[in-house]
Amino acid sequence: MTYANALVQGLLLGGLFALFACGLSLMFGVMEVINLAHGDIAVAAAYLAVVLVPLTHIPAVWIFVLVVPAFMVGGYFGQRLLIQRSLDEGPVTTLLVTFGLSVVLENVLLEVFTGNDQSLNIGSLVSGSFSVRGVILPYLSIMILGAALVALAAVQFFLSRTKTGRMVRAVADDREAAQLVGADYRHLFGIAAALASGTVALAGLALSMYTTVNPNTGPSYLLYGFAAVVIGGLGSLWGTLLGGMVLGVAMTMGSLVDPDFGAMLPYLVFLAVLAFRPRGLFPKKAIA
Amino acid sequence: MTAVATTGAVSPRNGARSGLVVSRSYQGATWVGAGGVAGVALLAALPLFASQGFVTNLVNLLILVAIATMWNALAGYVGLVSVGQQLYIGTGAYIVLVLAQNGVGAFAGLGLAIVGSALLAIPASWLVFRLSGAYFAIATWVLSQVAMLFVERFTSLGGGTGAPVPGLDVFGPGKLLEYTYWAALGVAVLSVISVYLLLRSRLGLVLTAVRDNEVGARSVGAHVLAAKRVVYVLAAAGCAGAGAVIAISTLDVEPNNVFSVQWTAYMLFAVLIGGIGTIEGPVIGAVAFFVLQQVLAQYNAWYLIVLGCVAMAMAIWARRGVWGLLATRLRLELFPVGYRVRLEERSTKKAGGT
Numbered sequence: 001m002t003y004a005n006a007l008v009q010g011l012l013l014g015g016l017f018a019l020f021a022c023g024l025s026l027m028f029g030v031m032e033v034i035n036l037a038h039g040d041i042a043v044a045a046a047y048l049a050v051v052l053v054p055l056t057h058i059p060a061v062w063i064f065v066l067v068v069p070a071f072m073v074g075g076y077f078g079q080r081l082l083i084q085r086s087l088d089e090g091p092v093t094t095l096l097v098t099f100g101l102s103v104v105l106e107n108v109l110l111e112v113f114t115g116n117d118q119s120l121n122i123g124s125l126v127s128g129s130f131s132v133r134g135v136i137l138p139y140l141s142i143m144i145l146g147a148a149l150v151a152l153a154a155v156q157f158f159l160s161r162t163k164t165g166r167m168v169r170a171v172a173d174d175r176e177a178a179q180l181v182g183a184d185y186r187h188l189f190g191i192a193a194a195l196a197s198g199t200v201a202l203a204g205l206a207l208s209m210y211t212t213v214n215p216n217t218g219p220s221y222l223l224y225g226f227a228a229v230v231i232g233g234l235g236s237l238w239g240t241l242l243g244g245m246v247l248g249v250a251m252t253m254g255s256l257v258d259p260d261f262g263a264m265l266p267y268l269v270f271l272a273v274l275a276f277r278p279r280g281l282f283p284k285k286a287i288a
Numbered sequence: 289m290t291a292v293a294t295t296g297a298v299s300p301r302n303g304a305r306s307g308l309v310v311s312r313s314y315q316g317a318t319w320v321g322a323g324g325v326a327g328v329a330l331l332a333a334l335p336l337f338a339s340q341g342f343v344t345n346l347v348n349l350l351i352l353v354a355i356a357t358m359w360n361a362l363a364g365y366v367g368l369v370s371v372g373q374q375l376y377i378g379t380g381a382y383i384v385l386v387l388a389q390n391g392v393g394a395f396a397g398l399g400l401a402i403v404g405s406a407l408l409a410i411p412a413s414w415l416v417f418r419l420s421g422a423y424f425a426i427a428t429w430v431l432s433q434v435a436m437l438f439v440e441r442f443t444s445l446g447g448g449t450g451a452p453v454p455g456l457d458v459f460g461p462g463k464l465l466e467y468t469y470w471a472a473l474g475v476a477v478l479s480v481i482s483v484y485l486l487l488r489s490r491l492g493l494v495l496t497a498v499r500d501n502e503v504g505a506r507s508v509g510a511h512v513l514a515a516k517r518v519v520y521v522l523a524a525a526g527c528a529g530a531g532a533v534i535a536i537s538t539l540d541v542e543p544n545n546v547f548s549v550q551w552t553a554y555m556l557f558a559v560l561i562g563g564i565g566t567i568e569g570p571v572i573g574a575v576a577f578f579v580l581q582q583v584l585a586q587y588n589a590w591y592l593i594v595l596g597c598v599a600m601a602m603a604i605w606a607r608r609g610v611w612g613l614l615a616t617r618l619r620l621e622l623f624p625v626g627y628r629v630r631l632e633e634r635s636t637k638k639a640g641g642t
Binding site: 028032033034036082085086089091092093094095096097099100101103104107108110111219220222223226227230260261263264267268270271274275278 | 426552600603
């Protein structure tokens, strides 16, 4: 029963990892950028929520209504003003700049909010659960997995069904050709970045409901999110969800041995995939 | 150390018959080399007359010079942006700790830490070289996280809180600082010299070619992967040396400190400010970083915020850093690693071009 429980908790936890991975996968799929500040953006969103909830009296569960749009706008301008400039200088510059951004964000949060742990208080929901044949299903984990499914489906829908989404894909496939037919790639990259920023803000909110965050939390979730992308197969959004679930199960199963091993096992799975299946467990068939 | 002076003065005279001389040296290279040797000698003598506080600060600066130089060798020459060099800072520190716990002196342990980490870097390179660009960067980071979580599992090494390095109290406090300083100086100088010698070697030609255009270098048959592996192993050795010095100077090894990604932030900012892809850049960047760190020390983490913004701005708008700007203005190159073509005075034929 312990194993069945760990398996189910792991699968549910996969939703959180997938939520982190979604934006990474999108940014890489569209403009081949890995944003090293991705995890820190999530943490910044969590801190914004911690400030906004007492200020606006909006329940913590609904605070995403304010935070996610704010981060989408931030993501668009961050792309236009900073990432795009570095992109014009070459891929190495983008890495350096996003890493710099990560350090700056972390230290700003540290200076403004101190290094103490913070979390979003969602009342009794945090511990509420029901059980099916002895397997515990916490409401919060199901909500987070649901949010991940909605976010992935929304991004998928945007990319495949809307005019702007198809233009984003066109720019990703062949920028020059897309420009010839009038696509403004800078604007479209901005939109992709806005989506990535919105989903990772959601991930940050989910994380701060699920556990505590502090200014140094970001990088480890960047790494988990990235591992989910690689395990799932580069550029495949639904593969990313499966990758997240593989990681989640590795984490909960490892925690049965001891908690520290639970933190380590997902990385070991990632390195094993890297060594033996570098294209991921679920290689992509269609473009994300 | 003398290698700087002597090799700097050598000027192979190819093509003298056509009137053109290709030389790696330049006028005054001998003097610059001699100045370098004198500078290092002065630095080595420093603990004899400088205050302890100053020497302690210099240890930190020299550590920064070593790791910045190594990071630049990776990112500046072979385009490997690693955000996981703290892996080798950590392995260096932990090798010193384990050896000291088993009765090996910490300074003997330093040498073994360098060799051991370089050996570890070979299988590690096999893994991370499967990826390139950003994927390589993150894989190196994951490796350092795994290494940290791995050593934390050993209670004999102090688990998550770390352990003091035993046996350092046999030196008096004054003597320990002196030895630590000389070890730091040795690691920093060896780092710079090894990168210089690497660039002067046949492999150096491959490295500069890869820096300027990797696809071009591959297409003329350069062994790019082998060159990358050599640099990766060298960078591991240098960072491990720095890690060993960190262990000795802080007297204990904490996993959260030695495996901290903060070290990568330090090396990256120092290199970006000083100038990427040159030998002089990281050294100057490390000094600039260090001075700013000291000046802004009272404002806690704000110095990292300021430096981070400066580094980002320089990465976008002033890619060649402080040294790049100075070197073009003043036509300077302290380390003769490039090639110069000039007209031979004795030649009878008038051939033009540079």
